Amino acid sequence: MQTEQTALDDVVQGDYKYGFESNIEQDVLPKGLSEDVVRFISAKKEEPEWMLEWRLKAYRHWLTMNEPRWPNVAYPKIDFQDIIYYAAPKSMPTLNSLDEVDPELLATFAKLGIPLEEQKMLTGVAVDAVFDSVSVKTTFQAALADKGIIFCSMSEAIREHPELVRKYIGSVVPPNDNYYAALNSAVFSDGSFCYVPKGVRCPMELSTYFRINARNTGQFERTLLIADEGSYVSYLEGCTAPQRDENQLHAAVVELIAHERAEIKYSTVQNWYPGDKNGKGGIYNFVTKRGICDERAKISWTQVETGSAITWKYPSVILKGNNSIGEFYSVAVTNNMQQADTGTKMIHMGENTRSRIVSKGISAGKSQNSYRGLVKVLKKARNARNFSQCDSLLIGDRCGAHTFPYLEIANKDATVEHEATTSKIGEDIMFYCQQRGISAEDAVALIVNGYCRDVLEQLPMEFAVEAKKLLAISLEGSVG
């Protein structure tokens, strides 16, 4: 009964979330975190006892931990008692037409080339019946169900597929892994769950962008993605459109499990609100992302990070199985007062494991951009191979670019190569472009896109097109 009702709510709320308020529950917990809050969230989601215990264990462990201060970012101390840990989806004021939307936002949409209907949806304008997401969703899910692929919200998965969730949740990022992972484990509100059965090649790019019921999953999102033996899945997260959110702290956890011969491609475009030019406001994006590869499996992370006041994340791969492959492609752009400390960890455990890291950092304005990465080759990882390339581009003389690669090699057959460069856009290249009639701003966009090409070409096509425009927009006003 209840599940049906919730599933229906999901659909209804998701679709017309910004348009109708009647179906939205108005439960809001007071600020603060305690065991009662954890119990409340768990009860609200009608979770089984083991899930509650799991959350409580994480919470108790979190209490014993200290907030990490080692990243190369600065921000005022977070008051964890000043956060609302459970709130029903927030409603935005209903607007009648796009004319009422902030023109600056509309201009951004136009540059990104976002279709008009989607613009309306994103800004909370009542959406036409033509743009029928319900039908999109239905055909979408039918195609997936046909292949036996489970793709639903985390809450739903806990209810409908407890055996899978119980088996895999916390298996890659244990609740006591780090401070924010522990916090997330205790209070995660929702997220996505995906299971691809043996030998199945997922017929479409799974995307949170199109998956209606996962919108506004809150600040503590949890994603669990399992690719069973020999399967393939490509997953897109995020959205190129600027996302504004009331929540300042976002502490998500993403776990990927690639079984034998499976392949997971995980792409992220992150464009949370970065704060204004003076660094006021903006999202703290503190994320733990990690995947584990069995024999001959492959996990590939691609990320384009342009938003957030502070980005702090290291999508990692544990290459447990022999012959497994890990990849990390990243573009991180910081402008104005943004700070980013991002990179990856490649842990080579199995023989003949391979990893490739391509990181492109771009700093402009007064921003600070750090690459921090670890390549660890364990003693047994014979013939492990790693190639890392970390380039930084500086635009303006008040920004910083930093590289902190860690190489820990305990096997003589391993080949590990790391190279990093830091430079600015060459004056002669700029001059050449300008002399050909390309404005300074367009020239920067052109050069930056070329510079990021290795990463952008890893993105699914439609994402790549938007990401290119997004890079240009993020760097607007940084030259001249």
Next chain:
Amino acid sequence: MAMEHFTTAVEGAFTILSEHVNGASSGALHTSRKQALDVLREVGVPTTRHEEWKYTNLAPILANDFLPAIGPTVPVTRTILDGLALSDLDAWHIVLVNGVMQPSLSNLPDADPDIQIEELSDETSAGTIAAATTNPFVAVNATLMSGGVSIRIRANAVVDRPIHVRSIVQTDVGATLCTPRIVMQVGAHASCTLVETHHTVGRSKGLTAGVTEIDCAEGSSVAYTKILDDGENGHHIGTTAVNIARAAKATATTACLDGTFVRNDLVMRLNEPTAEAYLYGVSVLNGSQLADNHTVVDHRVPHCHSEELYKGLYDGRSVGVFNGKIFVREDAQKTTAYQSNHSLLLSDNAVVNAKPQLEIWADDVKCSHGATSGQLDPEAIFYLQSRGIGKDEARGLLTYAFAAEVAEHVAHDEVREHLERRIAEKLGARRFDH
């Protein structure tokens, strides 16, 4: 436990020093020692939780309960001196025993206007280049240093003969800590060569917490070579700090060839435009030796240049650590800074941990670093084989060439040849092992 014991031993020695005439508790020296001790007390002996000591665990080293010694405990004979490395080098040899300069054992220039070598009589003048706050072991040195060596090179002087400082720690009475200090001031447009070696003499283990400060005035040129080629009892934790002025050039070569434990902190500060810094390092280790090289190249002003090359060959169960920081401060435009670090692991049990690190706050710069760990190129081996050279010999040649590339940068012929010979010996010894 070992850590606290170490601090207590340093405190004990400090108390004894303050009862001496010179260190009297009212004097300036006492104050500066006390300040250094306070630094040590505050930061403590670092553990592996400390980022700068992440890969190097001091606990087993300090478990040896080293007791500080100042000055010779037994007389040093000529025979001992002659047995030490580079004793036949045509150089000004300066001998420090347990941190105190021994003019009678040294070979000093006699009334040469260009070069002035004397006992560091006013220890309070030290510490301007390597402050006690640099790291806990500089603090240890600053707390206990007494009678190191002061070297002054007159402006415009060209000193061809190298200056060789050999620091000896005597360990006949038990595990001993010594704290040598070398302060060198090179006048404007002068040039000189400084060689620093460390030796443990005695039955027990020795730990040297050494500090070397070099000031390169405008237009000067300094070649500095530090050789760690001690016996099994040798443990070394040393800091070298170099200030480089306008148009001056400093080259530092660090060779870790033998000794159980070595930690080097090398700091090169480019303080005025057009200063140049060159850093070279080579580690050839076997057994359970550990060599940890931390370098800092600090570009503080525009138009400076730095180059860095560190290489390591690790056999047995040895551990190599490299951390190279390049800082380019705000407004230090037109900086060029290059760094590379290459390692070869020769055994299944050897480990290398590398952390090249660029921190850049200026935009008009060209900076890069590269780090690799791998094996000899099979194609190069094949090429040599095709020329009639046996596989083992080919491997030997390539391995030697890998390490010797660093030695090539030592300008002084005799010193370079000595390094090359020692590298070959160490690698050769490995071949006979198998």
